[in-house]
Every structure is written in structure tokens, then in C-alpha cells.
Amino acid sequence: MVLDQLVNNTISPAYCEFLINEHGVPQGSILGPILFLLYTNDLKNFVMTLTNGHCTPVLYADDANLIITANNTQELSSKAELILKNVITFLTNLNLKCNVLKTNCIFFQLKNNPSVPIFSINIDNVTVNENTSAKFLGIVVDKNLNWSEQTDHVINKLRTGNYLLKQSSQCLNRDCLLKIYNAFIFSHLSYGTFIWGNSSHVKLLKNFSLQKQSIRIILHLKFRESCRGLFRNLKMLTFPAIYAYQCILYVKNQKEVTQYHKDVHSYNTRKAKDYYLHLYRGASEKIIP
Numbered sequence: 001m002v003l004d005q006l007v008n009n010t011i012s013p014a015y016c017e018f019l020i021n022e023h024g025v026p027q028g029s030i031l032g033p034i035l036f037l038l039y040t041n042d043l044k045n046f047v048m049t050l051t052n053g054h055c056t057p058v059l060y061a062d063d064a065n066l067i068i069t070a071n072n073t074q075e076l077s078s079k080a081e082l083i084l085k086n087v088i089t090f091l092t093n094l095n096l097k098c099n100v101l102k103t104n105c106i107f108f109q110l111k112n113n114p115s116v117p118i119f120s121i122n123i124d125n126v127t128v129n130e131n132t133s134a135k136f137l138g139i140v141v142d143k144n145l146n147w148s149e150q151t152d153h154v155i156n157k158l159r160t161g162n163y164l165l166k167q168s169s170q171c172l173n174r175d176c177l178l179k180i181y182n183a184f185i186f187s188h189l190s191y192g193t194f195i196w197g198n199s200s201h202v203k204l205l206k207n208f209s210l211q212k213q214s215i216r217i218i219l220h221l222k223f224r225e226s227c228r229g230l231f232r233n234l235k236m237l238t239f240p241a242i243y244a245y246q247c248i249l250y251v252k253n254q255k256e257v258t259q260y261h262k263d264v265h266s267y268n269t270r271k272a273k274d275y276y277l278h279l280y281r282g283a284s285e286k287i288i289p
Contacts, residue, residue, distance in 0.1 A: 032277045036062065039094065046090055047083065055083055060137060073107075079103065080128075088123065100126045104134055107142050147199035151207065154188050155195075156212040161185040178234070185214050189231045190242050194250050197243035198270045202216045208239040251275065 013288035027033045030194050040059070047057045056067040065085060088098045100123050102188030107130065121128040133142040140150040146209065168180055189211060197204070212227045219230065231238050237245060251258050262272040 015080070033061065040096075043087070043090065047087065049181055050086055051079075053082060054079075063137075065136065076107075077121060081123065084121065084123050084128070100128065102125065104129045104131045106131055106134055108143050110146065123251065139195065147196035148198040148203065151199050151203040154283065155203065157188045157204055158185060158207065158214075161188070162210060162217060163212055169217050169220065173219060181214055181218060185211065186236075189239055190246070192244035193239075193243050197246070204239070211239050 025035060041063065044057045044059060047055055050231075051068075054069065056066065058065040064087075066087070068076060068080050068083065070079055077210050084103075088100075089097050103123075105121060105128050111198075120130070124151055133140055135141075138145075142149045161181070165177060165180055170178060170182075189207065214225050215221075215230050215234070215236075216223065216225060218234075259276040260272065261269065261274055261276050264276050
């Protein structure tokens with residue numbers, strides 16, 4: 001994409017002449033993201049056509065992810081190399097460059113499965129890094145999908161937020177502290193919680209404990225003082241309530257992934273229009289509220 005655009009840069013007290021911007025748009029412009037999305041809009045269709053639907057591309061702004069499935073590691077390695085090479089060729093034809101050194105891959109597997117053979121993906125004599133986790137849109141996705149690293153990430157953010165609350169509580173009133181809570185505590189507790197809120201029960205209790213610590217700081221309470229009833233007085237949701245609320249909204253809005261009793265059997269019972277809840281064999285498979 002070539003734009004005959006004149007750019008005038010003025011840096012006091014120096015002054016430079018008009019320059020012709022032959023490629024792209026100035027960094028930070030509003031037009032840049034829109035043009036980039038239009039420019040790379042065909043990447044998804046290209047990958048789907050190339051792989052006959054066996055590879056699912058997930059695109060968001062300038063972040064591209066490819067979900068590849070295979071029956072064994074050897075097939076997976078050859079598929080990944082072929083797809084990546086074709087994607088790099090596609091980007092090269094658009095005068096875009098794929099940074100292989102910043103490209104990572106994750107091999108998803110069940111935790112109780114035996115260790116799989118180590119495989120590698122080589123692109124232009126450069127080996128793609130294999131990671132156990134990666135951050136996608138602010139959520140840490142690990143290879144076992146147990147969300148343990150995501151909960152650790154949130155715990156660290158909550159500790160930082162509580163430290164900021166503690167320092168600010170010495171000079172700010174309650175309204176200002178509540179704004180800090182919403183910005184640095186609640187934002188992390190409520191972001192994508194319906195995805196990772198079913199992780200380790202111990203770490204989830206740690207999140208709840210840090211949230212209660214935030215309430216004690218805002219209300220200037222003692223360390224061991226009970227928070228029962230204070231969430232309702234402040235019109236706040238507890239962490240378990242945030243998870244339950246988001247799950248309810250997801251079920252309500254994503255009707256195509258839910259089932260009713262009438263979808264499971266044809267009997268006209270009193271609960272035919274109620275949601276069908278799957279039965280679990282063990283307690284570890286249940287959703288932790």
C-alpha cells in the first residue's frame with residue numbers, strides 16, 4: 001500500500017522540510033488501524049482455503065493466531081511448517097514482514113497424558129519457540145488449559161492494586177479509593193472471569209481474600225475484621241458472584257451452546273423448558289462457584 005502523503009515534522013527549535021511518506025501511514029494516526037484491517041482482511045480466507053478448514057485463524061488487530069490440529073506430532077509439525085511458510089509468502093506479497101523470532105507455538109495436551117515427543121518447527125532456518133503458555137488478549141493461556149498461570153497473573157495484579165490502595169488511603173477519601181478499586185482491582189477480577197474462574201480452588205480463594213483486603217483498606221478496617229455484609233453496603237460483587245454472574249450472562253446470550261431438557265428427550269415433562277445440566281463423575285469436574 002503506497003500513499004502519496006506529505007508529512008511535516010516540527011521539533012522545536014529545529015524544522016525539517018516536507019517529506020513524502022511512500023509506505024503506510026504516520027504512526028499513531030486514527031486511519032492506520034482501519035487501513036491495516038482492510039489490508040490484511042483476506043488472510044483468514046487464505047488460510048481456510050489453503051488448509052480446507054483444518055486450520056482456524058484467530059485475528060485481532062495486528063495479532064494473528066493459528067489453531068492447527070493433527071493426529072500425531074509428526075503430522076502436526078509438517079502441517080505447521082507448511083501453513084506458516086504459505087502465510088509468510090502471503091504477507092511478503094503485501095510488503096509485510098512476519099517476525100519469526102517473535103512467533104511462538106503451544107502444544108495443547110491433557111495434564112494426565114504421558115509426555116509427547118518433542119517436535120520443532122523451522123521457518124527459514126529459524127526454529128519457532130515452543131512455550132508452555134502465552135498471553136492472548138490479556139489472558140494467559142497455558143498448554144493444559146488449567147488457567148493456573150492466569151490466576152497467578154491476576155493475583156500479582158491484585159497485590160499491586162492493594163499496595164496502591166494502601167498508599168492512597170492516607171490522603172484520599174472513600175470515593176477516590178473506590179475509583180482506584182474499580183480501575184486496578186475490579187477490572188482484573190471481572191475480565192474474562194467466566195473462562196478462567198473454574199481453575200484451582202486454592203488460588204481462587206486467594207483472589208477472594210485479596211478482594212476482601214481491598215475492602216478493608218477502603219473502609220479503614222483492621223486486618224482480621226470480617227467483611228460480611230460490607231460488599232452489599234458498597235454495592236459490590238464478590239469474586240464468586242462475579243464468576244456466577246458472567247456464566248449466567250454467557251448462557252443467556254449464547255443460546256446455541258446451551259441445551260434444554262426437551263432437547264435431550266422427547267417427554268413432555270414439567271422441566272422440559274429448563275436448562276439441562278450435564279452430570280459429572282467426580283467433584284473435580286464440577287464448576288467451582
